[in-house]
Amino acid sequence: MRGLDARVAVRRGTFALDLPLAVAPGEVVALLGPNGAGKSTALRALAGLVPTAGGHLVLDGTDLAPLPPERRRVGMVFQDYLLFPHLSALDNVAFGPRCQGMRRRAARRLAAEWLDRVGLAGHGAARPRELSGGQAQRVALARALAAAPGLLLLDEPLAALDARTRLDVRAALRRHLAGFAGAALLVTHDPLDAMVLADRLVVVEDGRLVQEGVPADVARRPRTDYVARLVGLNLYRGRARRGKDGAGTVAIADGGSLDTVDSPEGEVFLAFSPASVGLYRTRPDGSPRNIWRTRVDAVERHGDRVRVRLSGPPFAAVAEVTPAAVAELDLSEGRPIWAAVKATETHVYPA
């Protein structure tokens, strides 16, 4: 089988990582997870920089487990790039080909081609410290790709960049990843980077896989609180009962219940967007919807909108309103408030 087929198992003290990973050639998979989930450890294990405990690592039909890092054909772009400070940009990129036995002149020619491809044709003679963050990132990418890896690992490739360069570098990185024939695996904790760059997301929490799928699907149907927060949805787990006329009610595990339309039966997740939550000072009436009385826990600015955290009982939720609404409703911590969500705004899927 081509591509990567692995179960990455690493043990370190009380922390245990056990992660099934399959990446097809040409595919880009993003490992997403909170800090300390084991994402970077998984990459280092694949590169051979930390020992694995069991599991299996197979790349293009070759068992990687017994091989040292230098014989794995696994390239890595490090978060802080780690360009060799004593070598020029060109010699950094030529390092991989040279190690594979290419003659100096041929390796330099190849390196120049790669620098050209990442848009740094004139910067071959520059030392790493003379490069900007975005340029260094591109040299690091060219250096990894010039070694012709079967698997490319990218550890938080955009984390060290400021917001403006990040946009440009992300777009460029997307192009280069699209042109890369091998399997690519990138680690990030930024959902936007993951959505833009990856064909598939693998979400890791505490060393385990908790969700995987194409970005649109993960964004629409989060399965853990972490993913829900990441994609900005309110998420509840509960038990659904179908009523007459196909509508349903979900009894939420933490207490309370929410009405839905087109619900499956049994254990489900229920998600709705903070923007679909309406806040009222007095009990609203009118169209059929979920209405509950709650309390304001915190008010936070979020771009040009305001996020209002609502505490339980019956359950915690986040509402997103305009600054004008905050003033009008006089929202402040501890204030009792009515919240409402239309049944049609909820999204229910099997757990």
Add this chain to the structure above:
Amino acid sequence: MNGTRVRPPLILMVPAMAGLAFLVLPLAGLLVRAPWSTLGTRLAEPHVLEALRLSLVTATLATGLCLLLGVPLAWTLARVPFRGVRLVRALVTVPLVLPPVVGGVALLLVLGRRGLVGGRLDAAFGITLPFTTAGVVLAEAFVAMPFLVISVEGALRAADHRYEEAAATLGAGRWTVFLRVTLPLVAPGIAAGSVLCWARALGEFGATITFAGSFPGRTQTMPLAVYLALETDPQAAIVLSLILLAVAVLVLAALRGRWTGTS
């Protein structure tokens, strides 16, 4: 910070000044008493030149030997986790605090004609080390190597070892990583260590005279020549001392540029 300077207390300033004078005055005395008018002819005397040449050659060879053995030793201490690494590091620094004459005695006991290893070298290959120029190199290397090892090990510890990991993911084997990444990264540390090591070897006296004796042209280095000249020809001792002082100043200047100045 606020611009007003705190007046330093006299009880500290007086001994501080006395300490400075104590360090500087003898050197000033050396300069004052130097036979400046005859300096040129005295420097050109064959036995001065001979001692100088021998000192430069043996110190350089000793530094080479220290580099050859000391850099891998420093790398092992810095990079290979093993039980007893603290003990080994302590052993490496023993020659730093050991009286050099004891080092010379120890070398004689091991590498002397009747020594543990020296006896076999003599019997098997006809090689004798004590009282030869090679013996001088060994004695100097024994005393000077800790300076190199400590300096290089410090540089290795300070260097980010993830560069080595990055090199490995690019297909570089252990040896290539060492040559093309590790060594260039710690080059300033190696240079500083070499200068210190060379300076220490150049000034070596106790271990050299014990293990190699003092034969003009063969084992009589500058410090030995200074000591012997002091009894027969004090003026010559001053001239030789001036040369060593000049070398020491040069070494300091070299270290300032490469090491202390850039840190």
